[in-house]
Amino acid sequence: MARILAPILVGIIALAVWHALVTLNDVPVYLVPSPLNVAEALVQDRALLVGALLVTLKVALLALALALVTGVLIAFVFVQSRLVERSLLPYAILLQVTPIVSIAPLIIIWAKNLTLALVLCAAMAALFPIIANTTQGLRSVDPGLLDLFRLHDASRWQTLVRLRIPSALPYFFAGLKVSSGLALIGTVVAEFVAGTGGSRSGLAYQILMAGINLNMPRLFAALFVITLAGVALYALASWIARLSLRGWHESEVASA
């Protein structure tokens, strides 16, 4: 009970302090709106915000799916040999450390379809944790079990399906949890870069427009929706991880 109540209590106190500070100091709404203004905007603009959220979420989920598929495939390539991994890993890291903001304009120019461009940007942001974790997982196999498989003449395929993939699952899910947030962040960043000339529909566009119009309550409301979406994505990833690992892996047994 305290596990749920304690954070809620902290949230309520923070909102109350925020509200008190804003009203006591007579801060104008176009600088910092009070929580009540934001709530009002949430209700009034709900159709607009939900529509924008769906657009952003669609891109984020597509990007996450793309990152998952390519990330896992790259990880499978990496574990084929150390040489392959050593040759390719620097470029995977290069991809990871390149700021998405700086290459998003290029991708948006190159890709004819804007949704495709946004998906590519977000997928790039979400890709690396999947590669790194899955590679680590595919390598983290109990050497005793490997011996056992060898002893019983297991084929490469049997070893992969029955041993390496199950061993990699906990690592893969750790990567998935990180990447779910990154996919959303990547989407919003790409939407920002696409800017007002972009799709005119995602949450980032709403934030941009609200900022230009000094509509701070809507800006805050849109921010709130984005964070909520991020939490929801993370919760979804955690839920899938729990379903898959429940019963055997330490990370999920304790909390089940």
Place this chain on the structure above:
Amino acid sequence: MGDCDRIAVRLCGAGKTYPDGLKALEPIHLTVQAGEFVTLIGPSGCGKSTLLRMVAGLSAPAGGTVELWTTQSLTLEREPESGSKADTGEKPWVPAFAGTTEGSSFRRMPESGASRTAFVFQQPTLMPWASVARNVRLPLDLAGMNAGTRVDEALDLVGLADFANAYPRQLSGGMQMRVSIARALVIEPRLLLMDEPFGALDEITRNRLDHDVRELWARHRLTVLFVTHSIYEAVFLSTRVLVMSPRPGRIAGELRLDPAQPRDEAFRQSARFADWCNRLSTMLASAAHGNASA
């Protein structure tokens, strides 16, 4: 009874040298008859596990030959260079009768169906994501064999029939080890290789499992090659104990124990047990001493 005069394991000059030149095992000459319970005993690092892994085909010997279930001498020939074995720097060795298993050091025997080999590791080595039953069934699955009732029978043998659907983490260390033994028994092995299987367990559990293994050996006419560093365990279990000395490992002595002697709790208390333990202890001490002065 034709089985009794057959040779289960024969090592002729099989040694082991690591790539850095460290000699782990002197060339070993060893013959294990079918139906024997042979224990290798020695201090840590004497190469007894390495020897067992060579017999299992998990580690290729640097020179010499390893043969299982031979009635007459079969020559093991080295194949021409076809790839490098990373752990020895030697050419991969493949028995002449090995057929197509290029690159694999696991032998296929002339009558492979009848000469299955099972290995029990120091750790239970179970798949944590699979139930007890699925863990036990693994060797059959890998061989594409129909499990039928064999999983239940194997679990019954180790007293875990009620735990088929449990997961490894729900079991105690001793029970996990029993699952590991059931997994070895499920293929109805004729040769059972055990590498300090109970070293991590408390003494009470270890004694009970020793008793069970001895029963299984007697009932199923297994041939067992067992590695331990416990004198009591070696004396309790074995029909023959080989004393190894370390660095480089070699067989320094042999103690034959009356196979007709019943091995039960009374035996543990007996003067004969104490006498055998003392003799083994003396042999171990002189093996270590002889090596130190050499």
